[in-house]
Amino acid sequence: MTIQKNLSDVTERIRLAATECHRSPQDITLLAVSKTKPCEAIMEAIEAGQRQFGENYVQEGVEKIQYFSERNDLVWHFIGPLQSNKSRLVAEHFDWFHTLDRAKIAQRLNEQRPQDKAPLNVLIQINISDENSKSGITLEEVNELAAQVAQLPNLVLRGLMTIPAPETDYERQCAAFRQMEFAFEQLKASYSTVDTLSMGMTDDMRAAIHCGSTLVRIGTAIFGARQYHN
Numbered sequence: 067m068t069i070q071k072n073l074s075d076v077t078e079r080i081r082l083a084a085t086e087c088h089r090s091p092q093d094i095t096l097l098a099v100s101k102t103k104p105c106e107a108i109m110e111a112i113e114a115g116q117r118q119f120g121e122n123y124v125q126e127g128v129e130k131i132q133y134f135s136e137r138n139d140l141v142w143h144f145i146g147p148l149q150s151n152k153s154r155l156v157a158e159h160f161d162w163f164h165t166l167d168r169a170k171i172a173q174r175l176n177e178q179r180p181q182d183k184a185p186l187n188v189l190i191q192i193n194i195s196d197e198n199s200k201s202g203i204t205l206e207e208v209n210e211l212a213a214q215v216a217q218l219p220n221l222v223l224r225g226l227m228t229i230p231a232p233e234t235d236y237e238r239q240c241a242a243f244r245q246m247e248f249a250f251e252q253l254k255a256s257y258s259t260v261d262t263l264s265m266g267m268t269d270d271m272r273a274a275i276h277c278g279s280t281l282v283r284i285g286t287a288i289f290g291a292r293q294y295h296n
């Protein structure tokens with residue numbers, strides 16, 4: 067299976083899921099999650115027309131952004147957990163930040179965003195189902211953090227992101243995603259910049275799209291299984 071074939075299969079899955087719930091496939095962005103994969107794999111995806119890429123690790127992501135720095139048509143999303151001492155690299159190199167969960171990080175990113183770059187697009191991460199995960203805030207805490215982000219001139223609040231606890235059952239996947247959809251609609255009503263609901267991965271993208279996701283983050287179905295070796 068080539069990456070090109072995988073990308074067209076995933077695009078078809080997005081189209082089908084959108085059609086099933088009477089949404090336009092154009093309203094759903096495909097983010098190719100390239101963490102742990104080499105630049106050659108990203109190149110293959112670029113040649114197949116893919117432009118938006120997601121990375122989880124700061125150093126690895128920055129190296130890839132620099133490798134492709136000649137191109138100005140790529141959009142880079144940071145989707146991993148961020149320690150505050152690494153925020154500068156995200157502020158200086160990425161276009162999107164999906165995992166905001168505290169005001170301190172927002173303030174640092176705002177201060178560190180270079181003035182010659184467009185404001186950093188920010189999503190607030192919600193811990194919707196996984197009580198053991200430390201990443202993300204509760205839905206009750208969204209309004210306060212959103213109001214803080216909206217004050218910062220070098221950030222743009224674009225919406226919400228979540229990584230639910232792994233769940234194979236479609237209805238259970240939807241149960242978490244529907245709560246996200248409701249919170250997203252409320253946030254959208256308060257902030258005109260909000261237009262992005264980042265949810266859905268290889269194993270739950272169909273449910274996510276049925277529940278209003280506007281951006282799916284797909285790794286395995288595009289690049290194959292990941293191998294971690296340290």
Ligand SMILES: *Cc1c(COP(=O)(O)O)cnc(C)c1O
Pocket residue numbers: 099101122145146229267268269283284285286287
């Ligand atoms: C790795 C990762 C993905 C991609 O997951 P797949 O199951 O491989 O599609 C999506 N989102 C985040 C935050 C990830 O860390």
